[in-house]
Amino acid sequence: xxxxxxxxxxxxxxxxxxxxxxxxxxxxxxxxxxxxxxxxxxxxxxxxxxxxxxxxxxxxxxxxxxxxxxxxxxxxxxxxxxxxxxxxxxxxxxxxxxxxxxxxxxxxxxxxxxxxxxxxxxxxxxxxxxxxxxxxxxxxxxxxxxxxxxxxxxxxxxxxxxxxxxxxxxxxxxxxxxxxxxxxxxxxxxxxxxxxxxxxxxxxxxxxxxxxxxxxxxxxxxxxxxxxxxxxxxxxxxxxxxxxxxxxxxxxxxxxxxxxxxxxxxxxxxxx
Numbered sequence: 001x002x003x004x005x006x007x008x009x010x011x012x013x014x015x016x017x018x019x020x021x022x023x024x025x026x027x028x029x030x031x032x033x034x035x036x037x038x039x040x041x042x043x044x045x046x047x048x049x050x051x052x053x054x055x056x057x058x059x060x061x062x063x064x065x066x067x068x069x070x071x072x073x074x075x076x077x078x079x080x081x082x083x084x085x086x087x088x089x090x091x092x093x094x095x096x097x098x099x100x101x102x103x104x105x106x107x108x109x110x111x112x113x114x115x116x117x118x119x120x121x122x123x124x125x126x127x128x129x130x131x132x133x134x135x136x137x138x139x140x141x142x143x144x145x146x147x148x149x150x151x152x153x154x155x156x157x158x159x160x161x162x163x164x165x166x167x168x169x170x171x172x173x174x175x176x177x178x179x180x181x182x183x184x185x186x187x188x189x190x191x192x193x194x195x196x197x198x199x200x201x202x203x204x205x206x207x208x209x210x211x212x213x214x215x216x217x218x219x220x221x222x223x224x225x226x227x228x229x230x231x232x233x234x235x236x237x238x239x240x241x242x243x244x245x246x247x248x249x250x251x252x253x254x255x256x257x258x259x260x261x262x263x264x265x266x267x268x269x270x271x272x
Contacts, residue, residue, distance in 0.1 A: 007093030009147075011140040014073075015100065018066065018136060022129055029055050029126045036122075050215070052122045053181050059125040060174035063132065067166025070136070074160040078153060089144045097141035104134035119253065121180065125173045132166050179214070186212040186219060190251070194221065197246050203227050203239045205264045218255040221247060229263030236261045 004012030032055025038048045111127035114120075139161065146154030185191070191212055198207055209224035227239055240259040247257045 003092045003096030007090035007096070007144075009089035009093035009140075009144050011143045012089070012093045012096050014070075015097070015133075015137055015140045018070075019100070019104075019133060022133060026126055026129075029059060029122045031055070032058075032122050033120060050181060052120060053177050055122040056125045056173060056177040057181075059122065059129065060170045060177065063125070063129060063166055063170035063173065067132075067163045067170060070166065071160050071163025074157065074163065078157060078160070089147050091148075093144045094141065094148070097137050097144060100137040101134050101141065104130050104137060108134060121173070121177055125177075128169045128173065132169060135165050184214050186214065190219075194223075194247060194251065197250050198223065198225060198243055201239065201243055201246070203231070203235075204243065208262055209260075215255065219251065219253045221254055221257040222260075223247075223258065224260045224262055226262045226264040 001013060001016035003009075004014075004016055032052050036048050036050070036052035036055075040048075108127050108130040111123060111130060115124035115127055143154050143157075146152065191210060194212070195207060195210060198204055198210075204225050204227060206226045207223070208226055209222065211222040213220050223243065225240075225243060227236055231239070240261050244257050244259045248254050
């Protein structure tokens with residue numbers, strides 16, 4: 001902000017305001033993740049994971065509004081300014097833009113790695129916010145550089161281009177999070193891996209049903225398997241428990257796994 005004021009650059013001042021909004025949204029993400037990690041209670045027996053999805057949706061909306069705002073201001077400036085002469089920004093504005101690019105890109109990779117490690121959609125959305133900041137600062141750098149070399153229109157044009165990147169990121173985050181909010185099934189690859197784990201148990205004759213659903217960033221699994229109909233209740237229960245434990249051990253994101261036992265078809269005595 002100081003560099004923008006001293007260097008007489010509206011692009012740098014706008015970039016500073018954008019960075020201020022990042023701090024506020026990051027605080028919101030922290031609150032969302034904190035709420036999502038709360039233990040289950042009487043009112044929320046399945047936990048609070050979807051609070052993180054809510055935080056990610058809010059983040060995507062903030063990104064969309066930010067991108068639309070930047071694009072709208074850029075279009076207005078292109079239409080109003082054209083190639084008219086304006087005050088030349090100072091060198092300090094270029095330094096501020098370059099520094100912001102490096103810092104924000106570093107923050108993006110740091111948060112991206114953390115989001116993948118804990119599989120957090122809200123933190124990934126916040127990481128993308130930093131990447132968008134870096135792109136915004138690239139536009140600011142180009143605009144300031146162009147203005148210093150007699151092309152003031154480059155600043156608003158860069159803003160319009162950056163707007164498209166921001167809107168694309170916002171849409172991607174929103175679509176991914178809505179999928180997690182609407183009990184979407186896991187990828188086919190994950191379900192196939194689960195089938196392999198289940199079939200690996202020697203007492204499992206067949207898999208009658210396998211259903212998965214994403215609940216926030218966690219997975220709920222419903223399984224029906226067939227075993228020898230002559231097994232005792234205790235033995236059949238042990239098989240179900242083994243399958244249950246194997247799935248939860250193999251897939252760390254599985255929060256709940258329900259295994260139902262069916263008796264396999266016996267000759268001259270079809271299963272009801």
